[in-house]
Structures are given as C-alpha cells and as structure tokens.
Amino acid sequence: MVMGATKFERLFRKAGGLDVDKSDLGRLSEFLDRKVHDLLLAAQARAKADARDLIEDRDLPITKGLQESIQEFRKLEVELELRPILAQLAELPPLDLDLTEKARQRLPEMVGGIAVSLAHTFPILDPEVKNPETRHWQRAFEIFDRLL
DSSP states (O other): OOSOHHHHHHHHHHHHOOOOOHHHHHHHHHHHHHHHHHHHHHHHHHHHHTTOSEEOGGGSOOOHHHHHHHHHHHHHTOOOOHHHHHHHHHTSOOOSSEEOHHHHHHHHHHHHHHHHHHHHHHHHHOTTOSSOOHHHHHHHHHHHHHHO
C-alpha cells in the first residue's frame, strides 16, 4: 500500500470532502499503481526517444492539471514515503530503463497529485456523493484510464 488508511481518509476528506473507508483503500492502491506505471511508461518512451538510458524527472508527463493537484497535495501536508511506492512498483511489469534519483524523488508527490485529482473527480461525477460507491470508483477509473 502506498499510503495507510488514516492518510487516505484524511486526504480524501480534505481534497474532496469525501468520507472513504479502509475498504476503498485497496481500490485506490491498485489504481495508483496502474496510473504511476502508465506515466512511467510514457516517461520511458520519452527518454528512449531522446536516446537516454535513464528516465529523468523532465521525462515525467506532468500536465498542468496534475501539477496543480501536486501543489494542492503539498498544501494538504499529507506526506507519502518513497519506499512503499517503489515496493509497489517492483510488483508491476519492469521498465526497460531505471529512474534517476531526482525522478525517483518526485514519485510521492506525483502519487499524491493523482490521488487529489481522483478525490476531485467524485463530486464532478455526482455532486451529492459523500461516500463513493463502487459505481463512482469505476466511473472515475474509466475517466483516468482514458486521460492518463
């Protein structure tokens, strides 16, 4: 798990005004793993196109919206540790290239930014939602799968 239940609940409450519980944590963790891996695959493609053998932080496809969510994540003062993120990524299909230390250090904020973006998605899908149901999670994941 990239974040514990308490951090997860606090983050979603602060970012989206949502009440989530431990049962939602597994969904979030799997989602974050997939999206970070997808972004790293895009970063790898950019590094290869530039004939480099390492993924640099400038290769990470951080859009304007994701950057804004990362800034919001910083303000929420919810810290994520790098070690659990790297452990989760190690369980996914390996990348062809390794990350520089600077790129690796950006991962916790990138994960936090994606989580903040996800938290903002639920009220857009259903302005009345306070405790997302399975259908809300599925719709949100489908949106992110199309965009990230």
